[in-house]
Amino acid sequence: MRQRVAVTGVGVISAAGLSSGTFWESVRAGRSAIAPLQCVEPGALRFAHGAEVRGFDPLAHFEPKQIDFLDRFAQFAVVAAREAVRDAGIAWTPELRGRTAIVTGSCVGGQSSEDSEFVELYKKNRPRVHPLTVARVMANAGASHISMDLGVTGPCFTVSTACSSANHAIGHALWMLRSGVADLAITGGSEAPFSLGHLKAWEAMRVVSPDTCRPFSRDRKGMILGEGAAMLVLEPLERARARGVRIYGEVSGFGMSADAHHLTQPAKDGALRAMAAALEDAGVPPEAVGYINAHGTGTSANDATECAAIREVFGAHGDRLAVSSTKAIHGHALGAAGALEAVATLLALRDGFLPPTANFSAADPECDLDVIPNQGRAAEVEYALSNSFAFGGLNAVLVLRKA
Amino acid sequence: MSEDLTERILDVIAATQKLPRDKLSIDRSFAELEIDSMDGVNILFALENEFNITIPDEQAKSIRSLRDIVDGVRGLIEGSGQEGVALPS
Numbered sequence: 001m002r003q004r005v006a007v008t009g010v011g012v013i014s015a016a017g018l019s020s021g022t023f024w025e026s027v028r029a030g031r032s033a034i035a036p037l038q039c040v041e042p043g044a045l046r047f048a049h050g051a052e053v054r055g056f057d058p059l060a061h062f063e064p065k066q067i068d069f070l071d072r073f074a075q076f077a078v079v080a081a082r083e084a085v086r087d088a089g090i091a092w093t094p095e096l097r098g099r100t101a102i103v104t105g106s107c108v109g110g111q112s113s114e115d116s117e118f119v120e121l122y123k124k125n126r127p128r129v130h131p132l133t134v135a136r137v138m139a140n141a142g143a144s145h146i147s148m149d150l151g152v153t154g155p156c157f158t159v160s161t162a163c164s165s166a167n168h169a170i171g172h173a174l175w176m177l178r179s180g181v182a183d184l185a186i187t188g189g190s191e192a193p194f195s196l197g198h199l200k201a202w203e204a205m206r207v208v209s210p211d212t213c214r215p216f217s218r219d220r221k222g223m224i225l226g227e228g229a230a231m232l233v234l235e236p237l238e239r240a241r242a243r244g245v246r247i248y249g250e251v252s253g254f255g256m257s258a259d260a261h262h263l264t265q266p267a268k269d270g271a272l273r274a275m276a277a278a279l280e281d282a283g284v285p286p287e288a289v290g291y292i293n294a295h296g297t298g299t300s301a302n303d304a305t306e307c308a309a310i311r312e313v314f315g316a317h318g319d320r321l322a323v324s325s326t327k328a329i330h331g332h333a334l335g336a337a338g339a340l341e342a343v344a345t346l347l348a349l350r351d352g353f354l355p356p357t358a359n360f361s362a363a364d365p366e367c368d369l370d371v372i373p374n375q376g377r378a379a380e381v382e383y384a385l386s387n388s389f390a391f392g393g394l395n396a397v398l399v400l401r402k403a
Numbered sequence: 404m405s406e407d408l409t410e411r412i413l414d415v416i417a418a419t420q421k422l423p424r425d426k427l428s429i430d431r432s433f434a435e436l437e438i439d440s441m442d443g444v445n446i447l448f449a450l451e452n453e454f455n456i457t458i459p460d461e462q463a464k465s466i467r468s469l470r471d472i473v474d475g476v477r478g479l480i481e482g483s484g485q486e487g488v489a490l491p492s
Contacts, residue, residue: 046457046459046460204444204448205444206460206463206464210460210461262439262441263441264440264441265440265441
């Protein structure tokens with residue numbers, strides 16, 4: 001019989017809250033953390049808003065010398081992992097450290113460190129960049145720093161699949177626990193995309209909203225970037241029960257697909273195949289699902305395509321399930337998105353309360369689903385999906401189950 | 404000037420899309436030329452550089468044909484009073 005996998009700890013750093021508790025309060029209430037960007041001068045970009053993490057003091061978490069080694073995205077990863085491990089009440093032994101896996105997701109790694117060093121080189125005409133640039137920029141820095149911080153010596157790696165990174169990471173952690181390769185996993189994603197160079201690249205793609213993120217609304221104008229990290233502690237359900245620890249829920253299924261279609265345009269077929277694969281992996285029929293935390297970026301193409309894919313997978317049941325995008329609250333945190341949304345989904349199942357799609361303004365016939373507009377609601381749900389669909393046509397979907 | 408401008412815009416689009424210049428005329432639509440959304444933002448980027456203009460997102464969304472592009476670029480150049488000065492390369 002296949003190992004069932006429980007989530008026993010969660011940790012979050014987000015614009016919507018600097019801990020899992022404060023994050024969930026914001027998400028539940030539909031309080032959007034999208035605000036005018038502080039990281040760039042006003043007028044530097046055609047868009048002016050983002051979901052920036054405010055009030056995060058690295059010195060509250062790291063020694064000054066440590067900070068030199070840590071890009072912001074890696075700081076977020078470590079702080080979220082510490083919270084998740086503390087939350088799970090892990091009692092470390094040398095054996096457990098060797099049997100613990102770390103799988104993180106990140107889309108752009110420490111690009112803000114690269115950006116600031118390249119300013120030195122190209123703009124200030126200095127002849128050298130900081131010797132720690134390579135080590136700060138590498139996308140696996142988050143995973144590496146978690147392993148060093150916690151003394152975890154088992155399998156440790158990073159998945160980089162753009163906006164699907166965290167879901168791919170969590171899915172692989174699930175597989176490692178099912179297969180017995182590891183007894184415990186710390187998994188999720190972290191991202192810190194707010195540097196001028198990177199924001200300019202998003203501006204050029206013309207997919208960022210000039211005001212805010214309004215998933216599924218007829219007048220939606222695009223996505224809003226976010227930053228942060230979320231980490232989850234996963235372990236075999238039986239082991240968690242034997243420890244007598246609080247169980248948030250289960251990761252029951254994982255499905256992946258590639259669109260093989262276009263670098264940036266989503267394809268319905270890829271999205272629906274990933275959802276179907278996740279349900280098959282979980283061994284549950286579509287009718288068992290009561291909630292979907294959608295990819296829901298707020299772009300014209302994603303939301304319409306995703307809704308069409310959901311309709312096709314769920315058929316008539318599509319009218320009975322609730323769908324929301326919490327990106328209107330915490331922004332699109334790229335490689336951290338799936339992890340933030342997995343935490344939001346697990347807490348929704350635990351509390352029997354589905355978070356709303358914030359900033360909703362007008363129904364769109366192309367997004368004809370119950371998108372929980374603006375007001376969350378009580379609902380007892382056993383199974384939920386959490387969707388992530390990446391640029392490059394790479395899709396990763398998790399099935400999460402109430403404890 | 405007006406015809407010159409049209410020719411320059413079509414040159415930029417041909418170069419960006421790697422299309423033979425003689426396939427392009429002002430009456431062709433994006434759909435006919437198989438120009439998708441990502442191609443579209445590449446073309447706008449090249450035009451912004453060529454004419455030293457900034458094309459607003461809202462205006463960009465309404466573009467469907469080469470004529471829309473030519474009209475839009477002309478309006479922006481006239482608005483900026485720069486007479487289509489190219490960036491020094």
